[in-house]
Amino acid sequence: MKEITVQINDERITGLVKSSTTLLQFLRDKGFTEVKKGCGEGECGACTVLLNGKAVTSCLVLAVQADGSEVVTVKKKDDQLLETLKEAFVKHEALQCGFCTPGIIMTARWLLSENPKPNREEIRDALSGNLCRCTGYLKIIDAIEYVTRAER
Amino acid sequence: MDFTYEKAGSFTQALKLKAEYKEKGVFIAGGTDLLVDIRNNILEPEAVIDISDLDEINYIRQEDNQVKIGAMTRIAQIEKSSIVHSHAPILYKASKDFANPLINNMATLGGNLINASPAADMATPLLVLGAKVVLKSANGERVIPLEELFSGVRKTNHRSDELLAEISFNGAQGKKCEFLKLGQRNGTSISIASLSLLFDIAGGVIGDDLRLAVGSVAPVPLRARKTEGVLRGVEPSARNIKLAGDMLKCEVTPITDVRGTAEYRMEMVAALLLMAFQNLGYTTK
Numbered sequence: 300m301k302e303i304t305v306q307i308n309d310e311r312i313t314g315l316v317k318s319s320t321t322l323l324q325f326l327r328d329k330g331f332t333e334v335k336k337g338c339g340e341g342e343c344g345a346c347t348v349l350l351n352g353k354a355v356t357s358c359l360v361l362a363v364q365a366d367g368s369e370v371v372t373v374k375k376k377d378d379q380l381l382e383t384l385k386e387a388f389v390k391h392e393a394l395q396c397g398f399c400t401p402g403i404i405m406t407a408r409w410l411l412s413e414n415p416k417p418n419r420e421e422i423r424d425a426l427s428g429n430l431c432r433c434t435g436y437l438k439i440i441d442a443i444e445y446v447t448r449a450e451r
Numbered sequence: 452m453d454f455t456y457e458k459a460g461s462f463t464q465a466l467k468l469k470a471e472y473k474e475k476g477v478f479i480a481g482g483t484d485l486l487v488d489i490r491n492n493i494l495e496p497e498a499v500i501d502i503s504d505l506d507e508i509n510y511i512r513q514e515d516n517q518v519k520i521g522a523m524t525r526i527a528q529i530e531k532s533s534i535v536h537s538h539a540p541i542l543y544k545a546s547k548d549f550a551n552p553l554i555n556n557m558a559t560l561g562g563n564l565i566n567a568s569p570a571a572d573m574a575t576p577l578l579v580l581g582a583k584v585v586l587k588s589a590n591g592e593r594v595i596p597l598e599e600l601f602s603g604v605r606k607t608n609h610r611s612d613e614l615l616a617e618i619s620f621n622g623a624q625g626k627k628c629e630f631l632k633l634g635q636r637n638g639t640s641i642s643i644a645s646l647s648l649l650f651d652i653a654g655g656v657i658g659d660d661l662r663l664a665v666g667s668v669a670p671v672p673l674r675a676r677k678t679e680g681v682l683r684g685v686e687p688s689a690r691n692i693k694l695a696g697d698m699l700k701c702e703v704t705p706i707t708d709v710r711g712t713a714e715y716r717m718e719m720v721a722a723l724l725l726m727a728f729q730n731l732g733y734t735t736k
Contacts, residue, residue: 361486
């Protein structure tokens with residue numbers, strides 16, 4: 300077991316982990332259950348978080364590797380862009396069951412930090428690692444595109 | 452079963468740790484293949500040696516016309532590199548089609564090559580670029596052509612005490628190139644067949660330096676030398692391209708698996724060759 304400390308949203312979280320524990324498991328064990336476990340092998344994107352500013356699937360990161368890092372989940376407060384995205388998802392009804400939503404919003408948050416004005420094709424490309432089995436993606440793309448307009 | 456986690460603070464320390472654990476220690480770079488293998492009990496290492504923070508093997512440099520990429524360089528960095536854009540557009544295309552943005556923020560060039568999947572998307576563009584790889588150990592280093600690194604399905608010719616440090620190739624500015632990949636979805640798809648094509652054309656004739664490499668249709672990412680022979684020094688006419696496609700079907704040795712049948716792959720890799728020429732503006736009908 301190894302002790303790690305990770306800055307998660309606005310908290311510094313310390314915990315003991317096994318070497319094989321994934322960042323995803325650590326986050327969920329510490330109560331950050333908004334990070335969803337889907338496939339567990341990087342196919343579905345449900346567990347997407349920002350790790351030191353970059354969107355990654357937290358199932359493919361070891362918790363020990365994240366020691367000293369900064370993780371942002373969909374529940375981070377005081378992030379205006381994140382709030383705007385969440386409102387846009389509600390306004391556009393860009394979710395049904397909602398399981399993929401926390402991951403998709405984090406991918407979108409990362410996309411907009413890298414490219415504040417993506418076109419629809421760029422939004423589609425960015426979301427290519429996030430599966431949604433309900434919406435058919437159109438409303439998700441609408442919601443993200445709306446944010447790029449609202450930010451203008 | 453749990454493993455010991457060792458974080459390498461330097462390249463030298465990474466080699467030392469590997470010498471200590473030998474075959475029982477595995478390097479973790481991006482982790483996107485390794486952690487899936489560990490999860491599925493394909494690998495049961497005693498130690499995982501983390502090299503992901505080694506900046507000394509994370510770079511994209513240009514020296515004269517040579518491009519050098521450190522093994523720890525992430526696919527996302529390759530996709531954004533102006534050096535790769537200008538000197539190796541084919542590698543840029545492959546990085547754009549690689550997995551998905553979430554994976555590409557982690558996955559590394561070295562990892563994709565050392566994992567030695569027949570479907571490795573970075574392998575075929577680097578094969579046609581004539582890339583060389585630098586393997587380093589405590590006893591020194593050796594440079595071998597990338598082609599000689601692959602020895603079979605997920606098998607390589609590097610020794611257990613060696614660590615892949617760098618991939619280098621000569622710039623291919625102004626050459627015609629295409630990377631194509633057939634998969635089941637745009638993101639996160641392991642290719643059913645893939646192809647990289649690179650050539651010059653002068654006086655309406657394809658140059659003698661044409662190179663063609665194909666993925667997912669043989670035990671290793673393959674330089675299709677017989678097909679190259681059909682295309683070198685001839686006009687890129689519909690007839691010649693079709694002949695090359697027919698040769699390519701004979702040259703590959705695909706298997707049937709969950710992603711596609713051998714017959715389908717054979718047809719598709721030939722179709723990708725035709726499509727590559729079409730995308731470059733040649734008529735294939």
